[in-house]
Amino acid sequence: MKYYVGFDIGGTTIKHGVVDESGQIIVKSSIETPQERDLFITTLADLVKTYQLKYAIEAVGVCTPGIVQKDGYLLTAGAIKCMYGVNLKTELEKQINLSVTVENDANAAAIAEHWLGAAVGIDNYLCLVIGTGFGGGIVINGQIYRGAHGMAGEFGWSITQDIDLTKDLEEKSLNVTSAVVGGLCYQYSQSKIQVDPTFKPIKDARIIFEAAHNGETLAKIVLNKFYYSLATGILNLTANFDPEVILIGGGISANQEFNENLQAAVKDLETRHRSIHAVMDQAIAPVKSTKLLNDSGLIGAVYQIFHNKN
Incomplete structure (x- = not known):
């Protein structure tokens, strides 16, 4: 061996x-x-x-x-x-x-998912890695697509919200709205600091899930915004690439609560988008967790x- x-x-x-x-x-x-x-x-x-x-x-x-x-x-x-x-x-x-x-x-x-995971036998798919930032792997005809400079799949740079020309545009990107550490934890920490300047920023999303379970309104609001921001990015990628499946990876992908709420947000947005809704049962890729997590x-x-x- x-x-x-x-x-x-x-x-x-x-x-x-x-x-x-x-x-x-x-x-x-x-x-x-x-x-x-x-x-x-x-x-x-x-x-x-x-x-x-x-x-x-x-x-x-x-x-x-x-x-x-x-x-x-x-x-x-x-x-x-x-x-x-x-x-x-x-x-x-x-x-x-x-x-x-x-x-x-x-x-x-x-490519690991193509070897041993949820994409075995699938040749056209996206794999989103959601952690400190928001990255993506693009597989077309069974091969990784890298782009001209190796930059393909930097989905986290995508801007999916109204821009504020007085600030860095990346503040409205998927990295800051839909990643786990750079997005969810950042948004929660900034909201806490606004009313409590002594609050120490967190990097563990489990703290936010626990706060929401304990009834904290802010945690619930930030989580809901996170799900819908991520779901918006997923719909854009679906329309741009027409994959067979979109796989969600990163540590949070093992969290069942996260998976259920993200699925609900994606389905809700698909239903509210006229063109996507018209073909959602025939041509819209399912969203799944990576098998290898x-x-x-x-x-x-x-x-x-x-x-x-x-």
């Missing part, structure tokens, strides 16, 4: 583990994402070296947010500002003497090792 180290890098945490050639995760864990470049790279290298003490590691697969070019150069890296303009493949290979493959996180999650990035990062050899 061959073993590989996979990294699923997020703006808040890095999931890491050992994955075998069949896509089975042997061991996994997570750490807080370092925010300094040298520490970031050294941390990944040290984790690989630790795994090598127990496993004969063949290669390393990494998935990360941002615009990832074919040679492993990170044009951007989502919320991880210290990694902008870094060739992660080259820098990490210097420290571990193993081959490293680097892929966009949403692309990795999307929070493991899709880790598995997809390793799958890219095999894919890039072909």
Whole structure:
């Protein structure tokens, strides 16, 4: 059996583990994402070296947010500002003497679902990764679509609300309305700070769900707005790409309450849109959770090792 180290890098945490050639995760864990470049790279290298003490590691697969070019150069890296303009493949290979493959996180999650998940046998679909930011993987005819510069799938940049020309336009983007940390948690924290300047911003959406369960009006309002903002983005993507299915990934995709409420919001908007409603039973893609859930990035990062050899 061959073993590989996979990294699923997020703006808040890095999931890491050992994955075998069949896509089975042997061991996994997570750490807080370092925010300094040298520490970031050294941390990944040290984790690989630790795994090598127990496993004969063949290669390393990494998935990360941002615009990832074919040679492993990170044009951007989502919320991880210290990694902008870094060739992660080259820098990490210097420290571990193993081959490293680097892929966009949403692309990795999307292709993992085609390998072992909810998109087996499906050739045209979208995979949305909703976490610190809002990323997407586009699969057309069974292949990841990257665009001219590797930027395809940056759905979080999309503006779906009325703009305010006195502010940064991204304040009205899906990253700030429909991501989990950068959207839901941000909106809730800002609303709390408005009446309580001592409130410390949160990054854990479970706090908001718990507050809503306990009857807090603000939590209920922010969650409802979050669902409808996300559903609006999904309807736009449905109309633009005509996928067979839209898969929702990221940690929140394992939350049953989230899935039920998002489904309800999507169906409500579909019913209220005259043209979409006319064909919703014949031509509108269903919205489903990724089968691999929070493991899709880790598995997809390793799958890219095999894919890039072909």
